[in-house]
Amino acid sequence: MRMTKRVAVAGSVLALGGFIAGLTPAQAAPSGAQAKSTYYFKFDKSTNTNSRLYLIERRPEKPERAIATWRAGSGHGTDSCKKNVGWLPNGKYKIKKYNTTYNGSLIKGYAFALENKKCSNGTNRTELFIHSEMKQNGNAGNTEATRWDGDNDYKSAGCIKLKPADIKAVYKKAKSVGFPTQLTVVS
Known part of the structure; x- marks a missing residue:
């Protein structure tokens, strides 16, 4: 009878996957059942025309x-509470949708819609995107809003802006990791 209880207790310890030994869930899980990496974007504000957008991998x-x-760039100034002028307020954003043929009044082509965000004084920032300057089909156009002319084009009305080749690369990389749904903005 004693032997049966010991075997049952030993079996219970094994079934707990090592928690009694102080292992984390990832250490206790059998190989192949390890947690997967997750991904998010991070925008690090430096200047309106020379900041960085990163794709970050969170690994268990x-x-x-x-x-x-x-x-990447953002805004025409650094006041995050000025609508359509300042860069994005710091914080976390949900990426609502990835578009490759967006057709807004000013923004066209590759454009990733972000949720609205309140800045520090309570101003609600709306119509926020990660985008470039291009036509709806992703090609260069003839008007200022649809062609990339150089460094000054990194400035935006408060969105994150990349040159056309880079926004396409961002989309391709995002697709390869399952389209991250979060952006973190820092300065």
Whole structure:
């Protein structure tokens, strides 16, 4: 009878996957059942025309790491409470939708819609995107809003803006990791 109880207790310890030994769930899980990496974008504001957009990988039990980075800009000034002028307020944003043929009044082509965000004084920032300057089909156009002319085009009405080749690369990389749904903005 004593032997049967010991076997039952030993079996229960094994069934707990090692928790009694102080292992984390990832350590206790059998190989192949390890938690997967997750991904998010991070926008690090430096200047209106020379900031960085990163694709960050969160790995279980390892430090986060940037797996891609692109030059990006935001705003015409640094006041995040000025609608259609300042850069994005710091914080976390939900990426609502990835578009490759967006057809807004000013923004066209590759454009990733962000949720609205209140800045520090309570001003609600709306119509926020990660985008470029192009036609709805992703090609360059003839008007200022649809063609990329250089460094000054990194400025925006408060969105994150990349050159056309880079926004296409961001989309391709995002697709390859399952389309991240979060953006974190820092300065």
